[in-house]
Amino acid sequence: VTTRWERDPRVVWRRCLDRTLIQPPGHDEPLVLNATGRLVWELLDEPLTEPELVATLADVFDRDTTEVAVEVTGFLSELREVGGVVTG
Amino acid sequence: MTVDGIVRRIASFGLPGHQRAAEPEGFTRLTETPLDPSDFDRVMREVRVLRLTGFLQAVLAAEALPVTAEQRERAVEAHMAACAVVLGLERTLLDLVEELERHGVEVVVLKGSASAHLLYPDPSLRMFGDNDLLFRSEQFDRALEVLAELGYRRPAAARPGFARRSEKGVTLIGVDGDEVEAHRTVLSGSFGRTIDTRELFVSTVWFRLGGRQLRALDPDTGLLHACYHAALGDPDPRLGSLRELAQRFALQEHDPGRVLEIMRRWETGVVVARAVELVHRHLGVAVIDPVADEVAGRRPTARERRAIDSYIGENRSHAARMVASLANLRGNRAPMNGAVRSHGRRSELPRMGLGGRSLRSGGRR
Numbered sequence: 102v103t104t105r106w107e108r109d110p111r112v113v114w115r116r117c118l119d120r121t122l123i124q125p126p127g128h129d130e131p132l133v134l135n136a137t138g139r140l141v142w143e144l145l146d147e148p149l150t151e152p153e154l155v156a157t158l159a160d161v162f163d164r165d166t167t168e169v170a171v172e173v174t175g176f177l178s179e180l181r182e183v184g185g186v187v188t189g
Numbered sequence: 190m191t192v193d194g195i196v197r198r199i200a201s202f203g204l205p206g207h208q209r210a211a212e213p214e215g216f217t218r219l220t221e222t223p224l225d226p227s228d229f230d231r232v233m234r235e236v237r238v239l240r241l242t243g244f245l246q247a248v249l250a251a252e253a254l255p256v257t258a259e260q261r262e263r264a265v266e267a268h269m270a271a272c273a274v275v276l277g278l279e280r281t282l283l284d285l286v287e288e289l290e291r292h293g294v295e296v297v298v299l300k301g302s303a304s305a306h307l308l309y310p311d312p313s314l315r316m317f318g319d320n321d322l323l324f325r326s327e328q329f330d331r332a333l334e335v336l337a338e339l340g341y342r343r344p345a346a347a348r349p350g351f352a353r354r355s356e357k358g359v360t361l362i363g364v365d366g367d368e369v370e371a372h373r374t375v376l377s378g379s380f381g382r383t384i385d386t387r388e389l390f391v392s393t394v395w396f397r398l399g400g401r402q403l404r405a406l407d408p409d410t411g412l413l414h415a416c417y418h419a420a421l422g423d424p425d426p427r428l429g430s431l432r433e434l435a436q437r438f439a440l441q442e443h444d445p446g447r448v449l450e451i452m453r454r455w456e457t458g459v460v461v462a463r464a465v466e467l468v469h470r471h472l473g474v475a476v477i478d479p480v481a482d483e484v485a486g487r488r489p490t491a492r493e494r495r496a497i498d499s500y501i502g503e504n505r506s507h508a509a510r511m512v513a514s515l516a517n518l519r520g521n522r523a524p525m526n527g528a529v530r531s532h533g534r535r536s537e538l539p540r541m542g543l544g545g546r547s548l549r550s551g552g553r554r
Contacts, residue, residue, distance in 0.1 A: 110400035113279040115272040115313040118246055118265050124276040126399075131276045133269070 105148035106177055109187045114142070125184030132183060137162075141176060145186060151177065192228050195219050195254070196235045200428035201472040202244045202253070203314075205439050219254045229260050233267060239428050242268035243314035271316040278302070281367055282320050283399045288339060289322075294332045296404060297323040297393055299372060299414065300433070303405035306396040308436050315433075319360075319368035323406075326386055329373040333359070336371065340364040357381060375410075376417045379496035383456045408442040412480070413451060416464035421500040426467045435468050438476045445479035452480070462487035463497065 305315035357377035
């Protein structure tokens with residue numbers, strides 16, 4: 102629960118209106134984050150715990166935290182798998 | 190407003206209001222209704238070629254240009270394609286700098302990524318199509334060797350050491366088709382002769398990219414470099430180059446006193462004057478700055494006119510620049526070379542596809 106997530110500083114990225122493109126080391130092409138993914142990416146400018154991230158997103162989207170938590174867990178896992186984020 | 194006018198306004202979008210000559214109250218809507226398909230096609234073509242997709246995104250975000258849903262999506266797709274190129278180039282840049290520094294070669298990043306991260310509030314505004322790297326003259330050959338080991342090749346063969354003596358630099362093509370411009374100075378020809386290249390390395394600044402610190406020109410030499418590029422880079426000034434110069438003036442990070450001192454020493458006042466005048470003429474931006482005040486009304490001498498023509502005139506060529514530069518050589522010992530010139534930039538965009546998979550979060554159920 103106290104694990105903090107943050108962007109891998111080695112990732113290069115750009116905003117593109119409501120999307121964000123990220124290119125972690127070892128990738129030949131960028132990955133596209135949609136509007137929600139983009140928001141997560143922006144929030145991870147500073148290290149956050151998963152509960153902190155969930156609480157913020159639930160508040161922004163006015164959604165149930167349990168529901169949001171499931172999606173955030175999956176998204177962070179996927180982002181870590183591609184080298185977009187690290188935990189500390 | 191004409192298509193040309195719209196493109197110019199896109200290129201100048203976001204510049205401080207006090208610098209916009211005709212719009213003291215800020216940026217107004219470019220049109221009241223979406224452009225018709227053919228005009229929008231022309232705008233998109235220009236925006237892509239001139240690498241202004243980031244500024245177009247800013248214009249759309251500010252609702253300064255009404256567009257249809259389809260036009261908006263086309264603009265986004267064009268920007269995403271440009272971003273894909275830029276991100277690929279930045280990944281390459283990080284690898285190149287690491288390898289060059291590992292071999293003891295100092296690297297200063299010119300324009301491109303350095304400008305994007307240092308000059309703009311959001312680097313997504315500034316697109317680019319290659320990596321420009323400046324090396325110390327004495328390390329230039331070593332840098333080319335390292336780049337060659339990494340698979341970078343010149344478009345045409347040249348004798349070893351030839352480029353170091355005669356050119357601003359060389360264009361190299363990587364195995365993936367990416368382009369690196371290796372520079373030993375920031376300008377060739379007459380006006381380049383008076384540049385003290387050692388000074389370019391004296392007070393560089395740093396920018397952060399991909400977890401690394403990379404070097405860039407300081408705001409003073411960077412401003413002069415932007416002037417050279419804006420004034421002498423192309424016969425038809427590129428709006429992106431003019432925007433870059435206007436952006437540097439707007440940031441006001443330079444020291445006007447030092448810029449003027451270097452400008453006099455490098456004898457490039459007429460180039461700065463031309464650059465400022467082009468910014469005003471093409472972007473409608475009045476540059477308010479002591480440097481601009483100093484060069485206002487500066488007209489080229491006959492010799493300077495010939496020198497400028499060697500860059501942008503009808504008979505421009507590397508050889509013409511070399512001939513024009515002879516007049517500037519105090520020792521009359523001009524090297525009898527220069528038949529080989531650096532390869533021109535490729536204009537096509539983009540080279541990388543955007544095949545990345547989409548990461549979804551909020552939309553998943």
